[in-house]
Amino acid sequence: MKSPTSLLAGLALCGLLGPASAATGTWASFVGVDADADGPDATQWYDTSAWATDLLPDFANANLGSFTQGSSAWLTGADLFVWKNSGGDVTGARAYWRVDSGAWQELTLNWGSNVPLTIPGTASTTGGGEDQSWRLVGGQVNFLAGASAGQHRLQVYFKALTNEGDRFNGSADTPFSAGFSVSAVPEPASTALWLAGLVAVGLGAARRRMR
Template structure:
């Protein structure tokens, strides 16, 4: 009993397939993707349970970054024909559009599929050429060409031109009942790094300064998210005073793609040095009522970036009385 129902189901299915005088009973799209190391993968449009090929409908064809390609190599169809009809050629039509698109582009018709082989007789005809294979794998269309970042659909259907045709161009379609066959993919172009043109930082009392990516970043962007921001230089000291220091910001997205920009960082020392004068000095005047060669002592100085010079305005000869000496440190 189980065997009877199984055989009945198979016969019913083939009867439905061959209800027309001709048609397409299998369709495949030939693609090179970055998700499968095998070149020219055949994707099954109809999702036949007996096929070992991956299903195309609702498939995720992967995420593509700058410099990569998604190549539409071509298509293959398997057709049947009965007494009244003759298959002339196979054809593929496709279109690519954003998943968020409100207006869809027209389908593109590529080169004909070539006759490959006669595959035997069908249930509707005993002719050995009733079943045929048509294929073209030389389209070599880069589906990603000209696409900006976004989530896209690749939508396709196949058709076979047949005779008798009055007028010509009668077609049998494999279009998923008019809904066509559709798979998705993503284009993720590199991030765009944007830096502030310049930055000024002041050293602290210990002669150091640090910056973060927030100080340099000026609104870097990526369509699907930034993974990290980093700086090649984020700390400065007294040796950086003078010419601006070029700092590079690296922006990395979730795919590991990067972009960079630079900022000129000027390092300033705004902490004034300190000085403590030596103790007061009392000396005796000579016969001319003046003093020369007076030893004033050494002041105590400090600076976050070091003392360059210490000077005073002491006269060579001191008169009687009190003379105020001013010390200057730079």
């Protein structure tokens, strides 16, 4: 337990510092993915490891699916929850994404709402005070474009623009990351051989039945 002397000293210091200064920050972020290219209504929302809710699967280390080269899967949404008080102000927000170690691509998030904040993909709400949501919905970012066969990582992080400077949720050095795999499209010759094999098996079975 602190002594009365130390408590009084702390109160005196608070008096010298005056009222609380402006403050801003981020406290939750979400990623929307349409892995089967069925449009925005098919978006699966994930929460990042910055704030977890049992209502959504975690984006961190999620398996987004297995795809063939030339197919599409979309990053359709991003949502950032921010807080502010004592004159702090959030003036904008951004989301950044890349596959593996590619160049970061920027997405602009628009103001979504003040409290109550809707957890994307659900009917549940959260937040208090001057919290806000900044979001992108209905995006059409095909993160499979140009992906080679193999294992890949979709990485994202968020930034709030404030009158005190930028506030980050994740970062370029420590992004939120989920995995997916891409398989090569079979060569025409390989496909023809596979079909020929099926025909041969079928003919063999038919001959055995005729005996």
